Amino acid sequence: MRKKAIVTGASIGMGRGIALVLAKEGYDIAFSYYGDDENTKKDVVTTVRLLREAGAESWYTEADFSQKHAPKEFFEWAVNEMGGLDLLVNSAGVNMPLPLQQLTEDNIDYLFALDQRTYVLLMHYAAVYMIENHIKGNIINVSSSRGERAYPNAGIYCGIKAGLNHMIQAFALDVAEYGIRINNVAPGAVRVRTKEELLAIKEGGPTDYFWDPDYKEHPEKVENDFWDVLGPKIPLGRSGETEDIGNAVAFLASDKASYITGVTLRVDGALIIPGMPEDPALPSWK
16 A cells, blocks of 8 residues: 655655655655746646656645645645645745845745744644554655755755754654654755756746856856756765655655654765855865
């Protein structure tokens, strides 16, 4: 019998990569997405097709987790559609880079709502459901290398992820007696858009740090995108792929990791060990 997983933000990027690996590992997937533009709709259709090809049944719905009611409504919908839950993966999240002196209340509130409040609420709902239904399940969050290493223009995001890394240690203790495990994966520089997807972005938004305005006028420059330039400077010689994060999630959710809880697993090719900044314009670690 196939297991059941919730993956937030799985229409694209790391969320999709995680969902596809889990599908191959025997999970059916309920996932969220955000946005009603044509590219987002195409992304959702692609994810559903890829999950089907991997052998999974899938369910999807739009969820704006910056809205107070959204986490609970999404969770209840997902569990009802799947008829159960074995694994929650909190993947949806963004960084909206701004230096301290340019922060706004809206920026702060949005990041805390999406990247912290939603994660905590979904962990809470999953833990309660698993305890009430005697499920020895797993909860896994996508943290970040920024939870360990400071970066400019990312103070709120760095703090949220650092808090998440410590928070799950306490939460893991809360639910250990029920056989529920809680862990994080902490990606570094991971390719969240293909070159084709970069070309489809007509105007980069506040979260599209990887998008270069030159792509709009000179699409040939996508041959050397953000991850191509940064990859050789990472100790393992490449930027990460979404499948790398998916493999880490699948491992932590498996019986092979049955004695692991409260851990944040760094998956970054050793990017932050030498203190290398995640910025291809700055000097290499070598």
